[in-house]
Amino acid sequence: MPGATSITFRASETETAQSALARLTARYGQADPDRADVIVALGGDGFMLETLNATMDRDTPVYGMNCGTIGFLMNEFDEDGLIERLSAAEEAVINPLAMRAVTTDGTVHEGLAINEVSLLRAGPQAAKLRISVDGRVRMEELVCDGALLSTPAGSTAYNYSAHGPILPIGSGVLALTAVAAFRPRRWRGAILPKAAHVKFEVLNPAKRPVMADADGRPVRDVETVEIRSEPEIRHRILFDPGHGLEERLIREQFA
Structure with missing residues (x-):
């Protein structure tokens, strides 16, 4: 996602996610949700679904980082190079x-x-x-x-x-x-x-x-x-290159 420099972080209530939230906001800032270029969700797949539902009116892409137990919709957690990862991310659009x-x-x-x-x-x-x-x-x-x-x-x-x-x-x-x-x-x-x-x-x-x-x-x-x-609602999800939904779905069939 080129030019993604304004980030809103959301985190689940787990200790791991809350700790990550504190470190990431200190490092990258915390943008106003209504003006952010991207939302970064910290948690597992359940929290990712919650985030997508809570933010669907904004048409803002969501990039998940796994701080939970299951992370099919999430990217690997890494505090370093987040701006670069967001700039290179692939987008998948799904309808609920x-x-x-x-x-x-x-x-x-x-x-x-x-x-x-x-x-x-x-x-x-x-x-x-x-x-x-x-x-x-x-x-x-x-x-x-x-x-x-x-x-x-x-x-x-x-x-x-x-x-x-x-x-x-x-x-x-x-x-x-x-x-x-x-x-x-x-x-x-x-x-x-x-x-x-x-x-x-x-x-x-x-x-x-x-x-x-x-x-x-x-x-x-x-x-x-x-x-x-519901075609009128679009959820925009970001993935690291080579790790998008299409690749994950194919890989799952050969696991």
Whole structure:
């Protein structure tokens, strides 16, 4: 990012991140968030997601440095040469998923997810879900522990743990993945166009309660959940050269 000299630092509450924040602001200064050229996030992937959501109205690129345990969206931590690293950084632009969840009492909850929106059983019995894509029912009944819709950026997270596919960052598709599917037992999910509108209906929610989760923000007792990509919102993420999202996604498949 050429000319990135004005930096706002944000840090998670961990001792490691707070210590790094103190040292980096003493060395590079702390710019007004509304006027900064770049935001540097200090923490792990969870804090990176929090930072992207908190700053999405500014259209300011975010460069993460790993001070946590998981750092797929982060760069290696190094106090030296930060201005030079920012100037050479590669930018990836991703769009979040927009979730609209309606609970059994009629309350509407909306949220955004950079990685995935997931539905998970919230009781002892398996969930039963009906799945529609663009207004057409594609699966009358999925009996499972849950299901999720993932972006390419999130495809190596929960989606991959649930045996979903890793998606190239520029592929223009989303991964619909079942979590411990019981019936149909052999269903392995689907790859959908990025513009698809996906609707989950919870069958018998009183007996088989389900919660929805958008990047760690849960909504309990959902009855319907609608998900679509939100092209009007752009998250700009910076990576060191040769370590961008595309390379990371490819490398993950050969780990």
